[in-house]
Amino acid sequence: MTATTTENKPDVAGLERARIARLRPESQWTLAWKRLRRHRLAMAGLFMLVLVVFLSIAAEVIAPYAYEEIDLFRSYAPLFSEGDTGRPLHILGTDKLGRDILSRLLYAGRISLGVALTTTILNVMVGTVIGAVSGAFGGNIDSLLMRFTDLMLTLPTLPILLIMSSSLRQFVALQQFLGSSLSVVVIIAILTVFGWMTIARLVRGSVLTLRSQEFIEATRALGGSQARIIFMHLIPNSLAPIIVAATLGFGQVIISESALSFLGFGVMPPVPTWGNMLNEARNSPLEYLFTQALSPGFCIFLTVLSINFIGDGLRDALDPRLKL
Amino acid sequence: MTDYIIRRSIQSVVLLFFISLLLYVILNLVPGGPFDMLALSNPRISKTHIDRLNMLLDLDKPILPGWYCPQFEGDTACRIDQGRYLRWLGKAFTGDWGESWTVQTGVNVLELIFNRLGYTILLMGISLTFAIVIAVPIGVYSAIKQYSFMDYFVTSLAFFGQSMPTFWTGLMAISILSVMLGWFPTSGVRTAGADGDIIEAIIRILSFGTKYPRLEGKEWMAIKDGLHHVALPAMVLIYFNMAQWSRYTRASMLEVLRQDYMRTARAKGLSEKWVILKHGLRNGLIPLITLLALSLPGLFGGALITETIFSWPGMGRLLIDSISNVDWPIVQGVLVLSSVLVVFSNFLGDLLYAVVDPRIQYR
Numbered sequence: 063m064t065a066t067t068t069e070n071k072p073d074v075a076g077l078e079r080a081r082i083a084r085l086r087p088e089s090q091w092t093l094a095w096k097r098l099r100r101h102r103l104a105m106a107g108l109f110m111l112v113l114v115v116f117l118s119i120a121a122e123v124i125a126p127y128a129y130e131e132i133d134l135f136r137s138y139a140p141l142f143s144e145g146d147t148g149r150p151l152h153i154l155g156t157d158k159l160g161r162d163i164l165s166r167l168l169y170a171g172r173i174s175l176g177v178a179l180t181t182t183i184l185n186v187m188v189g190t191v192i193g194a195v196s197g198a199f200g201g202n203i204d205s206l207l208m209r210f211t212d213l214m215l216t217l218p219t220l221p222i223l224l225i226m227s228s229s230l231r232q233f234v235a236l237q238q239f240l241g242s243s244l245s246v247v248v249i250i251a252i253l254t255v256f257g258w259m260t261i262a263r264l265v266r267g268s269v270l271t272l273r274s275q276e277f278i279e280a281t282r283a284l285g286g287s288q289a290r291i292i293f294m295h296l297i298p299n300s301l302a303p304i305i306v307a308a309t310l311g312f313g314q315v316i317i318s319e320s321a322l323s324f325l326g327f328g329v330m331p332p333v334p335t336w337g338n339m340l341n342e343a344r345n346s347p348l349e350y351l352f353t354q355a356l357s358p359g360f361c362i363f364l365t366v367l368s369i370n371f372i373g374d375g376l377r378d379a380l381d382p383r384l385k386l
Numbered sequence: 387m388t389d390y391i392i393r394r395s396i397q398s399v400v401l402l403f404f405i406s407l408l409l410y411v412i413l414n415l416v417p418g419g420p421f422d423m424l425a426l427s428n429p430r431i432s433k434t435h436i437d438r439l440n441m442l443l444d445l446d447k448p449i450l451p452g453w454y455c456p457q458f459e460g461d462t463a464c465r466i467d468q469g470r471y472l473r474w475l476g477k478a479f480t481g482d483w484g485e486s487w488t489v490q491t492g493v494n495v496l497e498l499i500f501n502r503l504g505y506t507i508l509l510m511g512i513s514l515t516f517a518i519v520i521a522v523p524i525g526v527y528s529a530i531k532q533y534s535f536m537d538y539f540v541t542s543l544a545f546f547g548q549s550m551p552t553f554w555t556g557l558m559a560i561s562i563l564s565v566m567l568g569w570f571p572t573s574g575v576r577t578a579g580a581d582g583d584i585i586e587a588i589i590r591i592l593s594f595g596t597k598y599p600r601l602e603g604k605e606w607m608a609i610k611d612g613l614h615h616v617a618l619p620a621m622v623l624i625y626f627n628m629a630q631w632s633r634y635t636r637a638s639m640l641e642v643l644r645q646d647y648m649r650t651a652r653a654k655g656l657s658e659k660w661v662i663l664k665h666g667l668r669n670g671l672i673p674l675i676t677l678l679a680l681s682l683p684g685l686f687g688g689a690l691i692t693e694t695i696f697s698w699p700g701m702g703r704l705l706i707d708s709i710s711n712v713d714w715p716i717v718q719g720v721l722v723l724s725s726v727l728v729v730f731s732n733f734l735g736d737l738l739y740a741v742v743d744p745r746i747q748y749r
Contacts, residue, residue, distance in 0.1 A: 213404055218724050220690055222412065224709050225717065229416035317551050321691060324553045325706065337553075344557060344695070348572065352561035359554030367549035374545075 094302075097379035104375020107368035114365050118171030125165035126150035130332050133160030138350045154357050157339075158346055163354075167361055170334040175365070177250055177329070178315040184254040185315075186308045189261025194292050194300075196262070197269030208266070211259050219256050220321065226252050227327045245330045249322060253315055264307050268300035302380040309376055313369035320362050336362045391737070398729045405725045406478075406718075410471045413714045414449050422712065443487070444470055474718070484715035489708050495719040498704065504585040505575065506688035506700030508612075512620045514681055517627035524628075525635025526670070529643060530662060540632055547629025556622045556695040563618060570618045573697040576611050584612020619696040623689060627681075634677050635670070642670040672743050679735025683727040687720075 098104055117124060127150070136143070139156040154163040196207040230248045272278060273296070281291050322328030323337025324344070331338055336358040343354035421436050440446050447454050447467050454467035474484065483495040490498060528537040564570045576583040582590075582601040587608035590598045601608060642648065643666060651661045688702035697703070701720060708716035 209401075213401060213408070216401060216405055216725055216728050217408065218687070218721050218728070221705055221709065221717070221721055222409075224706070225412065225416065228709065313549070320551060321553060324551075325691070325694065340553060340557065344553075348561070348565045351557060351565060355554065355557040355561060359551070359557065362554060363546075363550050366551075367545060370545055370549050 094379045098375050101375035101378060103371040107371030110364060110368035111372065114171060115175060117168055118175055121168035121172055125168045127162035127165040129161065129166045129169040129334055131161060136160040141353060155353050157342060157354060163357055166334045166339060167357055170336050170339055171361065173246065173329060173333060173335045174316060174319060177246060177319050178312055181250050181253040181257060181315045182308055182312045185257040185311060186261055186304060188254065189258035190265050190297060190304060192258065193262035193265025194269050194297055197266040198273060198288065198292050198296055211262055215259050223252050223256060223322055224325065224327045227322060245328065249319060249328050253318055257315065260311065261304060261307050264303050265300050268303055269296045272296055272299050306373060306377045306380060309369060309373035313366040316362060316366055394733055398733055402726060402729055406722050407471060409718060409721050410474065411449060413718055483719045486716050487713045488711040489713045489716060495715050498716060499719060499723065502699060502701050502704045503686065505698060507685060508585065509616055509619055509698055509700060510685045510688060512616060513623035513627060514685060517624045517631055521628040521631035522635050525632040526639050526667065529636045529639030532640065544629040544633045547625050552622055552626050553691050553695060555625060556692055559618055559622055571615050575615050575699060580608065580611055582608050584609050619692050619698055622692055631677065635674060638673045639666065639670040642666055675738050675742060676735050679731045682731035683724055686727055687724040
């Protein structure tokens with residue numbers, strides 16, 4: 063403004079371009095991204111999460127030691143203790159077998175995040191399909207699927223997870239087929255079987271409100287098939303709540319996986335996850351408990367916290383009507 | 387309303403039937419039985435012995451109604467059997483929930499559950515009460531003073547609480563408050579060598595001194611000791627529950643504060659204090675009924691992880707021990723009981739909601 067008044071030559075063309083740009087409607091996603099960018103906590107969360115993901119992916123490069131490298135002379139070494147001559151410091155100390163905790167944390171992040179990401183994607187897929195089919199078809203299919211969802215929601219999840227994961231691991235055929243990754247696959251499968259319900263309900267609700275709107279009727283009038291209506295119109299228009307629920311669900315899955323591994327029913331050592339590192343910490347002598355438990359738990363906390371921040375920001379940005 | 391109650395009750399019963407069936411099938415399809423360890427520990431026990439033992443426990447019968455062919459000499463005629471599930475269900479209605487296989491062999495499941503119930507109610511009751519008493523006022527305050535420093539503080543504390551798994555806060559609490567500072571015992575319900583624990587003392591007092599004679603004159607000491615032991619697990623659970631309750635209260639109050647009737651109340655000249663107390667709180671706290679109903683099952687079902695960390699002999703611990711020891715009768719009992727509680731309290735929550743809030747109509 064100052065420039066135009068002092069020079070007395072307003073940039074008419076520029077102002078006009080800006081006016082037209084303002085008039086052009088922005089897509090829902092651009093708007094949402096703009097709103098999200100203003101959400102400081104969400105951006106902080108995003109930054110932290112990207113950092114955690116990056117560190118986990120780059121574990122091989124960054125980790126000072128291999129995660130299974132044992133040094134029995136240095137078990138329960140304190141923070142910043144020295145390794146063998148010429149080897150790096152044990153910045154976060156070592157565990158019972160003298161394995162470097164920092165290196166294990168980095169590798170554990172891979173497993174924990176990988177399990178959570180896979181599970182979340184599977185949850186979203188299963189939940190979306192069940193919810194959309196239920197909402198779009200209605201009638202008997204709807205009531206059958208929703209009663210089933212109610213049943214799954216009422217089942218006590220954690221105990222059943224424990225039972226299933228302890229028993230699935232005993233199937234010899236599975237053991238031979240999957241080898242050491244058995245416990246990882248089992249946990250993903252179990253968390254998916256018990257994790258899709260929230261999304262299914264959400265999608266069903268959103269599909270029910272969308273179903274009676276004009277653009278769906280228009281598609282139907284133009285001869286669009288039921289599959290086209292579901293996959294091209296109903297699901298894309300329900301994406302906002304799905305994304306929010308999936309983000310918050312991602313955090314929940316990390317906690318569930320850690321809880322299972324913590325109780326000794328999840329991913330089995332020597333494959334490290336934050337949960338089974340905490341399990342090992344719990345079984346260590348009490349005087350070492352603090353140093354052993356602090357860092358794995360802090361990783362879970364930091365990751366879940368940043369995901370919750372992002373989820374909160376996404377909820378504000380994508381769907382201001384949603385609360386809590 | 388009556389129609390609604392009848393319909394919901396029937397639905398609940400059907401739901402519970404399917405839940406118990408599903409649980410029974412899941413448990414019994416699991417490979418491995420109660421005698422696996424026996425067979426491993428003693429090489430002289432042959433497959434025949436195990437089969438015989440299984441027959442004693444009915445484990446050779448089909449799960450669902452179907453053909454049953456005994457494998458043993460003398461009686462090999464195939465016949466139709468009603469199946470283990472229906473047999474279990476029939477007995478369950480008469481109060482016979484089976485007997486423990488491995489955890490406390492031969493003890494009735496209901497008896498085992500009742501022995502643990504007191505500990506769980508004590509721990510969960512204390513945590514829930516404190517959490518509500520602390521979190522609800524905090525939530526209301528931070529809603530009234532939205533965007534104030536206090537609001538940000540409370541909101542972030544709640545965020546932290548929701549992101550910290552109890553198994554971490556528990557371990558940290560043990561290592562800091564009991565190992566480093568020595569303020570609380572690390573685990574258990576009573577000091578080693580004590581004559582009895584808090585639950586026994588309470589039972590003794592409630593029964594006018596007829597039970598647990600070894601605790602005579604030491605009741606209050608036992609209670610004090612018990613409270614000292616419950617403090618740490620309770621703190622962990624209080625923090626976890628507080629996060630949920632304060633967030634929920636805040637959101638619900640914020641919603642109410644925006645309503646038109648709040649403006650009307652102010653417009654008619656009511657002081658801010660009374661606007662909040664009479665119009666805000668009464669409406670804002672209604673949704674908390676739902677949360678309370680959702681917390682009820684936990685009150686009896688216990689906290690699996692927290693009880694495990696602190697070796698608290700409640701229902702959660704019983705469940706974990708039974709799962710690790712393949713004690714399916716106990717697991718089935720505990721899980722069915724907690725499912726009944728979940729279904730019942732959801733129902734109760736919906737009903738209470740309608741009673742408190744006349745705007746809600748059930749068809």
